[in-house]
Amino acid sequence: MLLENENIRLRAVEPEDLERLYAWENNPQLWSAGNTRNPYSRFVLRQYIVDSDKDIYENKQLRLMIDSIKTGETVGTVDLFDFDIHNSRIALGLFVDAASQGKGYAKKSLHLVEEYVFDYLKINQLYCHIAETNIPSMRMFEQEEYEKTGLLKDWIKTVNGFENIVVFQQFKEIYLKRK
Numbered sequence: 001m002l003l004e005n006e007n008i009r010l011r012a013v014e015p016e017d018l019e020r021l022y023a024w025e026n027n028p029q030l031w032s033a034g035n036t037r038n039p040y041s042r043f044v045l046r047q048y049i050v051d052s053d054k055d056i057y058e059n060k061q062l063r064l065m066i067d068s069i070k071t072g073e074t075v076g077t078v079d080l081f082d083f084d085i086h087n088s089r090i091a092l093g094l095f096v097d098a099a100s101q102g103k104g105y106a107k108k109s110l111h112l113v114e115e116y117v118f119d120y121l122k123i124n125q126l127y128c129h130i131a132e133t134n135i136p137s138m139r140m141f142e143q144e145e146y147e148k149t150g151l152l153k154d155w156i157k158t159v160n161g162f163e164n165i166v167v168f169q170q171f172k173e174i175y176l177k178r179k
Contacts, residue, residue, distance in 0.1 A: 002112075002115065002116060002120060003064065003112050003116060004069075004112070005108060005111070005112060006069065007068070007069055007070070007104070007105075007108050008066055008067060008068060008069060008075075008105060008108045008109060008112070009066075009067045009069055010064040010065070010066060010067075010078055010109060010112050010113070010116075011064060011065050011067060012052065012053075012064065012065070013048075013049050013052045013063055013064075013065055014049070014065075015046075015049055017049065017065055017074065018042060018045055018046060018049065020074055021040075021045050021048075021049075022040070022042055022045055024077070024095070024097070025039075025040045025045065026039045026040060030095070056080065056083060056121070057083070057085065059083075060081070060082070060083040061079065061080060061081040061082075061083060062079070062080045062081075062083075063077055063078070063079050063080075064077065064078045064079075064080075064113075065077055066078060066096065066105055066109050068100070068105070073100070075096055075097055075099075075100035075103075075105050076094070076095045076096035076097055076100065076105060076106070076109070077093075077094075077095045078092070078093070078094055078095075078109050078113055079092070079093035079094075079095075080092060080093075080113070080117070081093065087124075087125075088122075088123050088124035088125060089123065089124060089125035089126070089127060090117060090121075090123055090125075090126060090127075091126075091127055091128060091129075092110075092113065092126055092127065092128040093128070094106055094109060094110065094113075094128070094137075096109075101136075106137070106140060107140055107144070110140070110144060113126070114126065114170065114175055118172045118175045118176070122172075123172065124171060124172050125169055125170070125171055125172070126169070126170045127167065127168065127169045127170070128141065128146075128167075128168050129152070129155070129165045129166070129167055129168075130165065130166050130168060131156065131163050131164075131165060131166075132151075132163060132164040132165065132166055133163060138166060138168075141168045142168075144170070145170070145174060145178055146168040146169060146170045147168065147169050147170070147171075147174075148166055148167070148168055149167050149168070149169050150166070150167035151164055151165070151166055151167070152164065152165040152166075152167065
């Protein structure tokens with residue numbers, strides 16, 4: 001199966017995910033990473049789930065839930081967004097709940113997403129923005145041979161002031177060589 005390996009499954013958002021999404025989306029500690037400015041109501045999230053049946057080409061985005069095959073628990077999300085077909089690129093957001101971090105879910109999810117983006121969608125470039133203080137994420141993308149291509153100074157406002165963002169890119173050509 002395209003979005004599954006022996007450890008995790010990436011799946012579409014289901015109505016049963018409402019409370020989990022409500023908790024994650026309304027956690028102010030996560031807002032700066034997700035560019036959120038305000039809480040989301042259950043109504044808005046319910047509508048989001050209903051509308052998530054649209055094609056990635058129509059919506060220009062896709063959210064997938066990360067499920068652990070071993071436990072059956074939903075441990076995070078993968079967001080593909082800013083889908084630019086003309087320039088053949090898409091942005092990546094990867095979130096693993098704090099209780100599930102350090103277990104390899106992010107790396108395994110990244111591998112499945114790469115397969116989907118590069119092999120199935122035939123996109124040339126996958127990119128992400130990572131806060132400079134998020135050392136574990138930066139380390140993972142470096143280990144996965146993503147190229148550190150830029151620094152966006154004072155890009156996001158946090159409770160402690162402004163923070164820099166590091167831009168990472170992966171290209172289909174590099175992915176295929178590594179595969």
